[in-house]
Amino acid sequence: MSLREKLKALEELQQVDIEQAVVQAEALAVPRRRAEIEAGVAVARKAWEAEQDRLAGIEREKRSQEQTVAAERDKVKKWEGRLAEIRTPREYAALSREIDIARKTNESVGEQTKLLTIQADEVTRSIEALQEKLDEKESGAQEELEGLVRREAEHTARIAALDARRAELATRVEPALLTRYENIRKRRGGVAVTQVVGGTCRGCNRQIPPQIAIILVRANTIENCPSCNRIIYVPEAVSPASPPAA
Numbered sequence: 001m002s003l004r005e006k007l008k009a010l011e012e013l014q015q016v017d018i019e020q021a022v023v024q025a026e027a028l029a030v031p032r033r034r035a036e037i038e039a040g041v042a043v044a045r046k047a048w049e050a051e052q053d054r055l056a057g058i059e060r061e062k063r064s065q066e067q068t069v070a071a072e073r074d075k076v077k078k079w080e081g082r083l084a085e086i087r088t089p090r091e092y093a094a095l096s097r098e099i100d101i102a103r104k105t106n107e108s109v110g111e112q113t114k115l116l117t118i119q120a121d122e123v124t125r126s127i128e129a130l131q132e133k134l135d136e137k138e139s140g141a142q143e144e145l146e147g148l149v150r151r152e153a154e155h156t157a158r159i160a161a162l163d164a165r166r167a168e169l170a171t172r173v174e175p176a177l178l179t180r181y182e183n184i185r186k187r188r189g190g191v192a193v194t195q196v197v198g199g200t201c202r203g204c205n206r207q208i209p210p211q212i213a214i215i216l217v218r219a220n221t222i223e224n225c226p227s228c229n230r231i232i233y234v235p236e237a238v239s240p241a242s243p244p245a246a
């Protein structure tokens with residue numbers, strides 16, 4: 001295998017590795033997005049539940065007031081029965097006053113109950129609106145979560161295809177060169193092989209010394225950028241527009 005072909009294999013290996021890094025980053029974003037969707041639904045459900053609790057509280061209070069009113073009413077009835085049996089005016093006046101107080105209390109509690117009924121109606125309407133919001137959120141989330149499952153399957157398939165392509169390309173480069181490639185890749189943010197365009201290294205944007213630029217045009221040695229140490233090549237030398245003469 002010629003060096004030119006090895007360089008071509010490295011160039012393609014680099015593309016595969018970059019693409020794989022992109023797919024892996026996308027795959028990492030999926031669980032994050034899933035958590036965001038679920039948190040959104042949880043917030044809507046919490047708002048709906050809080051309003052349900054509020055309604056339950058109002059209704060409990062209403063029932064307790066209604067019980068109070070019923071008990072007071074029974075008392076008044078009993079006292080009214082007793083009024084007929086009272087002989088002294090003083091006792092009569094005292095009991096009448098008690099009855100009066102109990103009636104007034106009942107009236108004011110009844111007013112409060114009416115207010116609670118209005119409040120309960122308002123909260124019921126608010127629950128309906130929140131329920132609608134929650135339903136919308138849940139069905140939207142359902143749809144998006146299904147999309148995420150599909151995307152995960154796509155990621156898995158793409159990574160498998162890239163793995164296979166990578167393994168094939170790796171056989172075209174000798175182990176020592178492959179190790180060199182991997183070492184540079186680790187130290188240089190995932191990019192070990194880079195083009196030189198117009199005398200400039202695309203990896204670090206520094207000028208390549210003219211003597212190296214001349215060597216690169218021949219594409220029959222592996223050269224490194226003196227500044228960033230990446231493996232450098234001139235694209236038109238590695239992949240000429242027309243096949244080079246033998």
Ligand SMILES: [Zn+2]
Binds near residue numbers: 201202203
């Ligand atoms: Zn460089």
